[in-house]
Amino acid sequence: MIRKSVLLTHTLLLSLFLGGCGQSSSSEKADKEGGKKLVIGATMLSMQNEFIVNVNDEMTKKAEADGVELISIDAERSPLKQIEQVESFIAQQVDAIIMNPCEVEASSPAVTKALAAHIPIINVNSATSAKPTAFVGSDDAESGRIAMNYIAKRLGGKGNVVMMHGYMGQAAQIQREQGAREVLKQYPGLKLLAHQTGEWDRAKSMTLMENWIQSYGPQINAVFAQNDEMGMGAVKALTSAGLKNKVIVVSIDAIPDALQAVKNGTLDATIFQNAEQQGAKAIETAIKIAKGQPYDKETLIPFELVTKENISKYQK
Known part of the structure; x- marks a missing residue:
């Protein structure tokens, strides 16, 4: 009996020792991997927008590659919904939040709430009036300048332009208009004939273009659409009306449809916005801050x- 008790004691001690070694190696492994798995919450403007989907896809790829858990949610263009989503992320105590803002002003309370909860928040692709921890994106005013300069050169500084706005109040819409108007001021011969929102939407922009064709017809010399979805809608309406060969159309984002249209010659130009870098850099920045x-x-x-001359550089 004594021998069995001694043997049992030795066995238990050995088990505890080995168990302790196992816990130690797990801790060491966790330390080497940087501790617990980081969790990042992301709220995106709209998953109906192809460019935003591309940004989100790149965020997902980067998060997986870096061993980070990404919780991504569609705000469905609603600033109120976006604020609620950020509040949910705060309640979940995520390590960082990435927000693709719906609007400059209306989405700003989400930034304020995250910072008050001491959770870093990174704006991706679009801005808010409230200053986040970090911003990853592009200078949207620059894209407006590039597009309108292209139109000005193609028209020789004279002609009538119509402009399709994105979702009103969103940073890209505000800044792309700002950049375009800066160039228009430099060309007194260029007249902004009409401007209205197409809400980043292809079908709505096709209808808008049809209305403009009825109102202005051959007076229209160029269309600046603030994204490719709207640009493709304008192209369809102009083609149906037999006017496409007489009207220059320029848009922004360089989504696959637009690139193919540039190659085919139906869309005159698009402005490449790097979804891959925006998505990857947003995750990279969130990880560094966390x-x-x-x-x-x-x-x-x-x-x-992007024009027909350099299209091969951008088509995969």
């Missing part, structure tokens, strides 16, 4: 003009 590492408070990725 880990207390140095980071850039602003990461700006340049826009690039």
Whole structure:
């Protein structure tokens, strides 16, 4: 009996020792991997927008590659819903929040709430009036300048232009209009014939273009659509009316449809916005902040003009 008790004691001690070693190695492994798995919450403007979907896809790829858990939610263009989603992320105590803002002003309370809860918040692709922890995106005013400069050169500085706005109040809409108007001021011969929102939507923009064709017809010399979805809608309406060969159409984002249209010659130009870099850099920045590492408070990725001459560089 004594021998059995001694043997049992030795066995238990050995088990505890080995168990302790196992816990130690797990802790060491966790330390090497940087501790617990980081959790990042993301609220995106609209998953009906192809460019935003592309940004989100790149965020997902980068998060998976870096071993980070990403919880991504569609705000469905609602600032109120977006604020509620950020509040939910705060309640879940995520390590960082990435927000693709619905609107400059209406989405700003989400930034304020995150910062008050001491959770870093990174705006991606679009801005808010409330200053986030960091911003990753592009200078939207630059894209407006590039597009309108292209139109001005093609028209020789004279002609009538119509402009399709994105979702009103959203940073990209405000800044792309600002950039376009800066160029218009430099060309007294260019007249802004009409401007109205197409809400980033292809079908709505096709209807808008049809209305403009009825109102102005051959007076229209060029269309600046603030994104490719709207640009493609304008192209369809102009083609149906037999006017496409007489009207220059330029849009922004360089989504696959638009690139193919540029190659075919139906869309005159698009402005490349790098969804891959925006998505990846947003995750990279969130990770750095969550880990207390140095980071850039602003990461700006340049826009690039895409025409038939350089289309091969952008088509995959």
